[in-house]
Amino acid sequence: MLRHRSKTAVAVFLLPPLLTYVVAVLFPILQSLFLSFFRWDGITPMEFVGIDNYRRMLVGDDVFWRAAGHSLVYVAVALFFQLGVALFLANLLTYVRRGRETVKTLFLLPAIVSTVAIALLFQRVYSFEPVGLLNGALDAIGLDDLARPWLSELDTVLVSVSVPEGWRFTGLYMLILYAAIIAVPAELEEAARLDGASSWQVFRHIRFAYIRPVWLTTMIMATTYSLRGFDIPYLLTNGGPGQASELLTTYMYKTAFTSTDFGYASTIAVFIVVQCVVAVGAILVLRNRGDKTA
Amino acid sequence: MTSALLPRAARPMSTREGNRRLRIARAFSTILVLLIVAIQIYPLVWVVLASLKTPAEFAGGNPFALPREPTFDNFGRAWEMADLPRYIGNSFVVTVASNVFIVLLGMMAAYAIQVLRFRWSNAVMGLFVVGLVVPVQVALVPLFINYARVGLLDTYQAMIVPLVGFSLPISVYLFASFFQYVPHETYEAASLDGAGPYRVFFKITMPLSVNTIITVVFVNTIFIWNDFIFANTFVLSEQLRTIPLGLQNYMGAMGSVDWTATFAAVCVTVTPVLLAFLALNRAIIYGIEGGGSKG
Known part of the structure; x- marks a missing residue:
């Protein structure tokens, strides 16, 4: 604490950032909550409808629940890459002798490319006519039976729009996990190896146990980021064909800015916030339970 | 967590055998890492290659081929x-x-x-x-x-x-x-x-x-x-x-x-x-x- 601080100084430093934050983030959250109790198209007078929007969302809207289910698939696919592949690769990388820095740099590259560019890219990766990169690759390794228009088939479209989201941040999470693994004391692993532990046992009982706190941080980041995923599905398929790749976020966006149903869109937005808070809460509960049993 | 929790092997490995296993693990990991990096990065490489190909070559050609005659017309x-x-x-x-x-x-x-x-x-x-x-x-x-x-x-x-x-x-x-x-x-x-x-x-x-x-x-x-x-x-x-x-x-x-x-x-x-x-x-x-x- 500074000796010569004063209430004025605190106010001078704190108020501008706090005000910006309130105007751009906190107040809009409250405003969404408020709007979710109204019916409003932005032009005619607002009409208070009580909990009608919530009732409509929870019991009267099939599209909402389908979109909610799709969002979970989207998160699952993203986590497969950002936690699964990332952890696997971070581990492998510790066994590699040369070129680790180059691998790290290359792996981070997709993270700096804009989602619009990624959407353009994957539109061509998945395309069937003309033959895109994925179908071309399948053809080259003799799996041409699997070739299909990935973005227009109902069975494949949801996973197809989810993969780019997982793909672009795999390197980022790999780096975080790699840094954690590198910090595991070498003596621990050495001792285990001398006792005849296999690589898998070393990983399971020493490395993974040691990096658990970082693993949970990564889980929170990856989960909340993919729950708000929007750009790539919106640009690639706009939720289609039909509503086979509709996520809560794309549904909310269209409800707001295509149907100009601001009240109902706000209700869905409130649900998305609640979902993120619940996800973080669940992961933290998981952590506390893990600490007790470990 | 200590190594005592781990099941002990019947016979502790000799150092030489351990080194050999580690070498194999290293070689295997390196190959696997290279493979994953190649798959991960190829879409971006492909964008760069495509930007240097003629539209005809891009449409009809092999997606893994280098541009035959690099062109800057696309830019x-x-x-x-x-x-x-x-x-x-x-x-x-x-x-x-x-x-x-x-x-x-x-x-x-x-x-x-x-x-x-x-x-x-x-x-x-x-x-x-x-x-x-x-x-x-x-x-x-x-x-x-x-x-x-x-x-x-x-x-x-x-x-x-x-x-x-x-x-x-x-x-x-x-x-x-x-x-x-x-x-x-x-x-x-x-x-x-x-x-x-x-x-x-x-x-x-x-x-x-x-x-x-x-x-x-x-x-x-x-x-x-x-x-x-x-x-x-x-x-x-x-x-x-x-x-x-x-x-x-x-x-x-x-x-x-x-x-x-x-x-x-x-x-x-x-x-x-x-x-x-x-x-x-x-x-x-x-x-x-x-x-x-x-x-």
Whole structure:
């Protein structure tokens, strides 16, 4: 604490950032909550409808629940890459002798490319006519039976729009996990190896146990980021064909800015916030339970 | 956790056998890593290759082949099809302005919370940290309505305000974590010399924070330079289009897309961030590794 601080100084430093934050983030959250109790198209007078929007969302809207289910698939696919592949690769990388820095740099590259560019890219990766990169690759390794228009088939479209989201941040999470693994004391692993532990046992009982706190941080980041995923599905398929790749976020966006149903869109937005808070809460509960049993 | 918990092998391995196994593990891992990196990176390589091929070669050719006769025609067409310099200029304005506010406001908040301290410091810090998990979508409808009311729709500010607001949590968090490690004596000494909170901020805190500023700027620049959702919602006119919106102009109205020109445009728009990334590569990787393991 500074000796010569004063209430004025605190106010001078704190108020501008706090005000910006309130105007751009906190107040809009409250405003969404408020709007979710109204019916409003932005032009005619607002009409208070009580909990009608919530009732409509929870019991009267099939599209909402389908979109909610799709969002979970989207998160699952993203986590497969950002936690699964990332952890696997971070581990492998510790066994590699040369070129680790180059691998790290290359792996981070997709993270700096804009989602619009990624959407353009994957539109061509998945395309069937003309033959895109994925179908071309399948053809080259003799799996041409699997070739299909990935973005227009109902069975494949949801996973197809989810993969780019997982793909672009795999390197980022790999780096975080790699840094954690590198910090595991070498003596621990050495001792285990001398006792005849296999690589898998070393990983399971020493490395993974040691990096658990970082693993949970990564889980929170990856989960909340993919729950708000929007750009790539919106640009690639706009939720289609039909509503086979509709996520809560794309549904909310269209409800707001295509149907100009601001009240109902706000209700869905409130649900998305609640979902993120619940996800973080669940992961933290998981952590506390893990600490007790470990 | 100790190694005693692990099941013991019947016969401890000899060192030689252990070395051999380790060598095999290393070779196997290296091959696997190379394979995964190749798959991970190929889509980006493919974009670059495509931007150098003729449209005919790209449409009919092998997606894994190098361009037969590299051509820069695609870049010329990309330049004519849309107003690339304008998009890049707009992205620069938004990115630079946002970063100035993010760094300055983030540092100010962290200084008040971590260095000056006050009765509600922890609560205010908590308020900022909550923002880390707030999805941006929640702000779209309210901001759209508020902007429409005060006539801010379709301006630079309309993009900058939410970009700054949603970047503040991570910025405040990073600065506050850094200020924690500044030794107390540094401030004590300055205080004894009669320096007030303003002098300390400008003469001590700011100059010490250069590395953190670089991390904050880089993390946020990726987010801002590539922002699609705020720009798409609040910008209506062609003149204010940033790169992500501009790239959409390459998707032809009739569904016909000049792919090689589009990919050339993608290459051009990625270049500024790519150069910054390669230049600051070490510092960035160091920042991510440090930030994550503290969490």
